[in-house]
Amino acid sequence: MNIAKFKPCLRAAAGAVSLFFVGLAGAGTLEVLVLDRDGKPTPDAVVIVLPAAKGTPRNPLAMTAVVNQEKQQFTPAVTVVGVGAKVRFTNSDPWNHHVRLGTPGAPVGASDGQSVMLEGKQDGKPASSAVFTMDKPGALGAALLGCFIHSRMSGAVYVAESPWTVKTNSQGVALLEDVPEGAASIKVWHQAQLVEKAPLQVNVHSAPAKATYQLDVAPRRRS
Ligand SMILES: [Cu+2]
Known part of the structure; x- marks a missing residue:
């Protein structure tokens, strides 16, 4: 981000701008949708995010x-x-x-x-x-x-090998919070996915980001 762009704002509303910068504390939210081989949302998949930068999520494992x-x-x-x-x-x-x-x-x-x-x-x-x-x-x-x-x-x-590890909900979505900004890789573990897939590389910003990860298998659903 180019800080220079915000100089006029800083003069205009210093209070509001400082709040804005507190919000940019170097972490973002990542929403990961896991699909099965057929493109159906997959619950109970474990999403593991490994950020390049250090940090600690608010909610520990x-x-x-x-x-x-x-x-x-x-x-x-x-x-x-x-x-x-x-x-x-x-x-x-x-x-x-x-x-x-x-x-x-x-x-x-x-x-x-x-x-x-x-x-x-x-x-x-x-x-x-x-x-x-x-x-x-x-x-x-x-x-x-x-x-x-x-x-x-x-x-x-x-x-979990990373503090950013969340299982997908019934909609196949895992929400990871407080992920440090910058490069991160996403791995997904599912009991039915026997061959480990290559991690997905993403860039985390302060704005919420979305990623989709598709498995090679179509796990059997629980009745
Ligand atoms: Cu039994």
Whole structure:
């Protein structure tokens, strides 16, 4: 931006202009729309923004989270946390479930995976739960959730390698705030996208920017 252009304004309304410059504190908002192979908005994709400049978003990543097992589903389906976060799994169904934490690419039941069986909830008793500490960031550290009894149960916990990591909403949109101005790359993680795609390069300004990222797959929707 050319500061010289604003000199007349500075003289005219110094107060208003200084407010304007506070707004340009070197960060912007980025709205990322994730589409599947067929161009449909994709919920529960994890958008990771890696800015070249340093900064800190106002809202830090969650260091605790709860994933519920109810109606034979992990809810929420995808959880984004910071490195070292403690995630509690609670079985609210009346029947038993496993919490299986698989590593992407590893066969089910591989020895490096962790699992625990949570007994079904009985009337008048608290639901059984277990806490896992999530300490491996990035795609290789993502925990793919499953249950040995109910094969349709799936989900994921993504441990963010960047403080700008947000999952897409039901409209396939992730809103990232306080992204430092300048160059940034956008990566998208989705459980169904097995081959990592090249990051998208964007330039973040103080004005809200939009970007679209298309996956190579059409993930199955949750019923
Ligand atoms: Cu189960």
